[in-house]
Amino acid sequence: MGRWEPDAVGRLRAAAVDLYVEKGFDQATVTDIAERAGVTPRTFFRYFADKREVLFSGSVDLQKAVVTALEEAPETATPYEAVWAALEAASTMIGQNHDWSRMRNEIIMANAELQERELIKLAALAAAMAEGLRVRGVKEPDASLTAEVGIAVFRVAFGRWVAGPANRKLTRTMRQCFDRARALI
């Protein structure tokens, strides 16, 4: 195995979700994943701390994108408009690869421990959004309410988008879900 491994991360990610779906998350080993990606287990560990990390390593970038979008939203934006901008940034990142999202979601839904981790990541995202709104001068409970309700709607939208056809836009599903939520409450 040469030291130069073009897109080893991408191949490891793809190999991992394939194997988690085929064998189940618990059964798939790092050796399996590395072999399918055509790299050594050592290469796997250069990029990911463990098997779980393959599924969650994107969450740091996601949180950064959300916080940046909140910072960059126009001063005149309402709390909702700022949260929309943040979730739109998140959707643009996530929405790029429907296939990966669908498989990742399937793997997580089949494993209680992974579901817990996903819940924690989403709670952290909501907390980061609430903090971003407070930095913008939004008072409580408005900051927490907009952030928490935003993440709740985002979760439902994501679930629908991931179960639907690949050519549908996540931002569009999200917009529809916000419109429905507004009508419902």
Add this chain to the structure above:
Amino acid sequence: MGRWEPDAVGRLRAAAVDLYVEKGFDQATVTDIAERAGVTPRTFFRYFADKREVLFSGSVDLQKAVVTALEEAPETATPYEAVWAALEAASTMIGQNHDWSRMRNEIIMANAELQERELIKLAALAAAMAEGLRVRGVKEPDASLTAEVGIAVFRVAFGRWVAGPANRKLTRTMRQCFDRARALI
């Protein structure tokens, strides 16, 4: 220690939260708790599987109350009105003991593992509410949206109520938070 132990559960609960606050959740032992409650460790294990259960044993009754309220809401109730009835039932249960809720919340917020468990219980509650709405004939995404947004607002309301004075009503805080959420999104 006689076999007849009036309100051993109540005393164990009170002793446990006292000790979790005093010593920290990880440091307090079942022996400590039993001793303070004036019972044997064996009595503790008759009521609770472990130390964590003391904090979460109420969640079964809570979920039951929520599901029953959804079933019993008038046929003409909108999804929101049904969810409101369910959360009102939950608030009535939780709202009875501000002191216990405040201490329980403090203990959970100080411990990552307990926070995870709380998130899982709330996610399960939202899922149960969405299912209860579907049973009532509410279609998707409306069922999930009303349930998830309802739990999001409930979480924020609970956080405010628990941090506020003991004589404030949880249902009132919840009503105010729903009014704000409606105005915000």
